[in-house]
Amino acid sequence: MLIYLFPETLPKGVKTLKLPCEVAVKSVVPAIRALLARELTENYGMKQGDAADLLGITQTAVSKYIHHVRGSVLSIGGEKEVKTLIMKTAASLADGNFERPFLALQICTTCSIVRKKRLMCKLCKRADPALDIEQCKLCFLSACDHRFRQQVPLKEKR
Numbered sequence: 133m134l135i136y137l138f139p140e141t142l143p144k145g146v147k148t149l150k151l152p153c154e155v156a157v158k159s160v161v162p163a164i165r166a167l168l169a170r171e172l173t174e175n176y177g178m179k180q181g182d183a184a185d186l187l188g189i190t191q192t193a194v195s196k197y198i199h200h201v202r203g204s205v206l207s208i209g210g211e212k213e214v215k216t217l218i219m220k221t222a223a224s225l226a227d228g229n230f231e232r233p234f235l236a237l238q239i240c241t242t243c244s245i246v247r248k249k250r251l252m253c254k255l256c257k258r259a260d261p262a263l264d265i266e267q268c269k270l271c272f273l274s275a276c277d278h279r280f281r282q283q284v285p286l287k288e289k290r
Contacts, residue, residue, distance in 0.1 A: 166203025
């Protein structure tokens with residue numbers, strides 16, 4: 133199964149394999165950062181520069197997230213589990229009760245929730261119109277997971 137990232141943008145005849153993580157990094161991660169930026173500035177009264185410092189991004193990026201210029205390809209803020217995790221993460225950031233790996237872990241955990249709840253399937257389908265998103269299980273299972281190896285036999289090329 134090949135997943136193309138928006139094939140209409142590729143030069144004619146060029147095919148590229150795009151993994152779900154690559155689709156996520158272009159859509160899910162910016163959506164998560166946008167939610168965090170809005171939470172910090174709107175609910176904690178933080179200045180954009182201060183929110184940017186906590187998130188490890190620029191003030192310009194925070195401004196674009198707040199004004200829906202970035203991070204708006206995928207709407208995930210209405211998902212209860214995502215919203216709860218965003219609120220907890222923002223609270224920890226605002227209180228200063230975190231270390232850098234904490235933010236990375238929270239973003240990865242949120243992304244995992246988005247993927248397991250099938251919230252980015254339409255983007256994968258857009259990337260590869262031939263993809264059967266009802267049968268796709270890549271976002272549910274990892275190659276490191278024994279269940280993945282049992283369901284998807286990996287054959288060596290001879």
